[in-house]
Amino acid sequence: MKARIIVTLKTGVLDPQGKAIEAALKSLAIEGIDGVRQGKVFDIEVSATDGAAAEATLRTACEKLLANTVVENYAIEIL
């Protein structure tokens, strides 16, 4: 089973990298961008065959390692 985990910074947490990317987009004269926040995507192969078991495994993975829940949120998508 394939899954995708998306880790994003929580609202209100400063994102200097996102700001740098936003400035770079402006410098490329790409119009109409009001803000950029950078996150991470993990594409994961899960051995579980049912969605609930896979999600439980991935939730543990996020809580223990993939996200730092002090500053990050995560979303799990079973593909």
Add this chain to the structure above:
Amino acid sequence: MRAAVIVFPGSNRETDVVRALRRSGAQVDLVWHADHELPVGTDLAVLPGGFSYGDYLRCGAIAGRAAAMDAVRAHAGRGGLVLGICNGFQILCESGLLPGVLMRNINRRFICHRQTLRVERTDTRFTSAYQQGQVIDVCVAHGEGNYFVDPETLARVEGEGRVAFRYCDADGNVTVEANRNGSLNAIAGVLSERRNVLGMMPHPENFVEGLIGGTDGRGLFDSLAA
């Protein structure tokens, strides 16, 4: 004082911290990150600076889950002393031994310069050789040293007097200019609830010999070895 310096793949400041500890009279062992135990009789566990695991995922994230960190966590749980410097501070935050997280510097640059710190309290095992409010001259060298924590935890950390060092100017004033990585409340070093764990971004081990530019870092190691 018996100290165990934990070496992770990508640690690079262990030799300096070993030297600083020995200079102050500590007996020091190096411990590999995959070891499950600290040497018997360890008083102090030290997590040195560097770029453990190449800073992959997040700084300190992978090292924070290493086997040796279970031993460090157990040591801290028994009231044992733990010191994390730079990457070691990041590892302590990632492992849950200290609150908060070290984010990318506010100016998005790797900063590497001499830095003055104000000693916020001297009634700890890490700072007793300093004077209250003393301004010490050490170094910083990091890209992710911007201390961040949620407002409730910050209020608790401040309320409990757990800030050991703040970034300040040469006169001891905590200013925006002196806080170059953008840390909340200019926090440069924070203590655990029981004050047996200290994490700090600056490098006191850089300045223990006059020949190399300063000796203000000695106080920390002298405090520990006392």
